[in-house]
Amino acid sequence: MSAQLIDGKLIAQKIRQDAADRTQKLRARGIQPCLAVVLVGEDPASVSYVTAKERALEEAGMASQDIRLPQETSEIELLTIIDKLNQDPQVHGILVQLPLPKHINEDRIITAIEPAKDVDGFHPVSVGNMVLGRPGFLPCTPHGVLVLLRELSIPTNGAHAVMVGRSNIVGKPLANLLTRRDINATVTVCHTGTRDLADHCRRADILIAAAGRPGLITADMVRPGAAVIDVGVNRVEDPAAKKGYRLVGDVDFEGVKEVASFITPVPGGVGPMTIAMLIQNVVQAAEHRLQGV
Template sequence: MILIDGKKIAAEMKQEIAAEVAIMKENGEKTPHLVAVLVGHDGGSETYVAYKIKDCEAVGFKSSLIRYEDDVTEEELLAKVHELNNDEDLDGFIVQLPLPKHISEQKVIEAIDPKKDVDGFHPINVGRMVIGLPSFVSATPFGIVELLKRYNIETSGKNCVVLGRSNIVGRPMSVLMSQKANNATVTVAHSRTKDLEEVCRSADILIVAMGVPEFVKGNMVKEGAVVIDVGTTRVKSDKTKSGFKLKGDVLFEEVAEKCSYITPVPGGVGPMTRVSLLYNTLLASKKTIYK
């Protein structure tokens, strides 16, 4: 069993991005600028945005954080989105999810200019990705594809089961794996799938994005499978200073011994999601996707 080290690959990608940014600065080009909009004080969101700011500093990006309390109105937030759309100094921005219940996440996503949608959530970017046009690809699916590529894991002709169908991970992941660059035969499974254990056992590559801690057990994975665990659920723990620990969607102790490759949680997909956002911001700065 080989542990897929997302931290190591993300560090390599950061070095590549930083080198490119250094050349841009030497040539007198504009420094890439990423803005994060954070609403409320969700613990996971606070941590994630803090990491994003550190990541920007590490590669030489300019970064800005805009904060709102969780009682901000939908109208106020949408007004800020429109303001950011028209700000020529910034190249990309994200509105950190989840948002408070009184704000429509879909409305906010659709209000973002697709040219600055470095999260890759806007329907225009999703649509372009589906038909194979240049687009900003959602950070987690992009990061997973990059992990498979950099570990030289064969995807062509392989049976790939994507467990989960969210718009952020499951659906785009299934499209990317079926495209010519990867050439996998893809099955999308979920909580209503019949004979779910059997479907999962058919996978040469199993990508798990259910959001249910330790959902996938040893009996759901065949010998030699590649398992990518996207899950990051905070579970209370009296063994850590923070009072919680992260658990994946895969019961690692049972599954790992059967795998050829597996991602750990933490340290697998998470760092790749963060570095993929940087990569999208670099593309936005260089006008690579939208000329």
């Protein structure tokens, strides 16, 4: 019996509709949530992500400032722009699309963003609030995964979650969030230095792959009945595809779906949730500004 497909698009639409409803209430009070999106260079994937984010903002009734800068933009120039956005009362959130060109220090740029406008949840203050369980913006992709688990009523209390990947954007924050008391999972974090990866994965009630390696998780690595969340998005060459490539996850979908109880597709699983949680963070930032938080 095949696994139940987790429809990220459907769940994301619910989140986006809620954000749109909250935006309408804010606009009735003269406030339009606004996200400044900064893109340095013309990386095709980054351009595609930014376009999707701006389309989602427009659909929710929000405003966006589209700031596109040439590849050779200096770090000082970018910091100056962020400083202006920090001080602009019409801007509620700031998003600098990653990755940045190699001559720009990403940590310095992220740290320059005002925490109250850090809708990506990457600022050290945001990360500290997350770890301590204090109010603040949660990183979009990890938060989106938690919402998927909740919406599908996948049991987390006492469950063994195995996190494959330890990036600052997904692996580390998601591992932390899964240990929160309201989630209450026991978490194992696996990475490139992990011995016997398959053995760890087979012990998981909830297996989350975010390693950036296509097809890393195969059917023999999954315990029958486990819930499998595939965060990976990898381009693989496919001459038969219109663009010459197709998107696949870190999970061998066709094999694993015959073993798991739940599984996310790629695309259409976690990806839509990332944008939905960003939209939610932007409206939350505008609400906090109104409340003087």
